[in-house]
Amino acid sequence: MPNFEAFASQYPEIPPSVMLKVDLLRRGVRLGMGPVGTRHYHHHDEKGQKKIDARSHLQGSVVLPDGTTVFVAHNPNSPYLIQFDAERSALKLREGEPGDLICDLTPGPRFAWAGERTARQTPMASVLTPSLGGACGPLATFLLRYCEFVGANEECRFCSWVRMGKSHELRPDVGDLRETLGRIWSEQRSIGYLAFSGGSLLNRTKEADAFLRYREAVQETGLPLPTTVAAIQALNKPDSRRLCGAGFDYVCYSMEVWDEVAWSAVLPGKSRSVGRAGWMRCLSDAVEVFGSGRVLCNFVAGVETAVPGLYPSPEAAADATLSGMRWCYERGIYPKYAVWIPSGGAAFADREPAPLNYYARLLRGRQELYSEFSMPIPGTDCPHCLTQSCEADLSRLAPARHGVGPATASGWEGRHAVAHAAN
Numbered sequence: 222m223p224n225f226e227a228f229a230s231q232y233p234e235i236p237p238s239v240m241l242k243v244d245l246l247r248r249g250v251r252l253g254m255g256p257v258g259t260r261h262y263h264h265h266d267e268k269g270q271k272k273i274d275a276r277s278h279l280q281g282s283v284v285l286p287d288g289t290t291v292f293v294a295h296n297p298n299s300p301y302l303i304q305f306d307a308e309r310s311a312l313k314l315r316e317g318e319p320g321d322l323i324c325d326l327t328p329g330p331r332f333a334w335a336g337e338r339t340a341r342q343t344p345m346a347s348v349l350t351p352s353l354g355g356a357c358g359p360l361a362t363f364l365l366r367y368c369e370f371v372g373a374n375e376e377c378r379f380c381s382w383v384r385m386g387k388s389h390e391l392r393p394d395v396g397d398l399r400e401t402l403g404r405i406w407s408e409q410r411s412i413g414y415l416a417f418s419g420g421s422l423l424n425r426t427k428e429a430d431a432f433l434r435y436r437e438a439v440q441e442t443g444l445p446l447p448t449t450v451a452a453i454q455a456l457n458k459p460d461s462r463r464l465c466g467a468g469f470d471y472v473c474y475s476m477e478v479w480d481e482v483a484w485s486a487v488l489p490g491k492s493r494s495v496g497r498a499g500w501m502r503c504l505s506d507a508v509e510v511f512g513s514g515r516v517l518c519n520f521v522a523g524v525e526t527a528v529p530g531l532y533p534s535p536e537a538a539a540d541a542t543l544s545g546m547r548w549c550y551e552r553g554i555y556p557k558y559a560v561w562i563p564s565g566g567a568a569f570a571d572r573e574p575a576p577l578n579y580y581a582r583l584l585r586g587r588q589e590l591y592s593e594f595s596m597p598i599p600g601t602d603c604p605h606c607l608t609q610s611c612e613a614d615l616s617r618l619a620p621a622r623h624g625v626g627p628a629t630a631s632g633w634e635g636r637h638a639v640a641h642a643a644n
């Protein structure tokens with residue numbers, strides 16, 4: 222479906238640029254030589270990076286003509302091509318061979334600090350990483366550089382991260398962190414959020430220990446911190462209390478998929494370590510610790526359609542995930558989603574992406590939940606950093622239809638400032 226008109230006629234209730242965003246996410250892009258993306262240290266060290274096509278380590282974003290921001294990473298098999306017209310210094314989005322022009326693009330930010338090193342010669346982008354191409358300059362730190370689920374071949378079926386290279390656990394270095402964070406503040410002047418994330422351990426208390434160690438090290442830099450979130454396996458109440466006490470603003474205990482059968486097919490490691498029922502109990506308990514709206518739960522939207530025979534239609538799969546989002550809201554948990562990207566190296570890398578009909582149903586249904594539940598949008602989210610989901614785009618582009626409810630009506634304004642990029 223190569224043009225805006227085709228999207229508009231098939232999905233009249235969704236702005237065509239939003240359907241294009243979904244299609245770019247689910248099918249990926251071929252990155253040409255244009256100024257898009259920065260090197261991404263999947264494992265936060267140099268030795269761990271597999272020597273494959275250098276473009277496989279690039280991540281960033283592009284902006285469509287109406288301001289919709291889309292995360293991009295290289296997929297050599299994508300029908301979409303981002304081409305750089307050197308003569309006009311312009312970026313073009315094309316589809317197919319030789320390549321019908323779809324639209325012009327604006328590259329997302331590329332920060333100069335991400336190519337620099339600390340005094341100890343550590344790449345700054347391996348200390349703190351630009352997160353998902355957000356234009357407000359969000360950061361992530363991957364503090365557990367391995368995942369124990371891999372040992373028994375039980376990694377989450379959508380996860381390519383664990384196959385991108387081999388690495389090992391490091392202790393945080395306060396000097397590196399101070400230098401890097403200081404350099405980031407001086408260049409960007411805005412940091413949308415700071416997410417702490419990483420692989421999983423079967424001993425979740427030990428996993429929480431690593432998050433506490435890194436949180437303390439970041440604190441020790443003495444530098445101001447943006448909103449922080451710990452994206453970690455669902456923890457029992459005492460460990461949730463420890464994260465809250467350490468100053469994390471939010472925790473994100475992601476269910477990823479909703480139904481029990483989807484859990485065993487997509488999340489074998491999480492099914493063994495905690496199980497779906499245990500995960501849901503931890504989520505509810507965490508609300509008692511952090512408060513309503515401070516506990517997040519992400520869904521990898523669309524991966525459940527890759528489980529053979531699970532749902533009779535894409536719409537039924539979307540409805541199941543929407544049930545999961547409703548369950549979250551009813552318990553004070555803020556539901557998030559990211560469009561499933563079948564990434565190279567993941568166990569489900571060769572599965573077909575979820576159909577567009579799935580997303581048309583899910584996107585509409587998710588916006589409708591905003592009219593039912595007034596829970597505020599979390600401090601981690603803004604129109605500049607939601608590069609893998611469409612809540613802010615829909616509210617902005619079609620407010621009468623998709624921007625209803627107190628959370629969306631004014632909730633997207635005045636959030637993270639756009640970051641300055643010296644590059």
Ligand code: SF4
Binds near residue numbers: 382421490
């Ligand atoms: S828990 Fe799942 S998503 Fe996270 S690193 Fe391990 S396999 Fe990947």
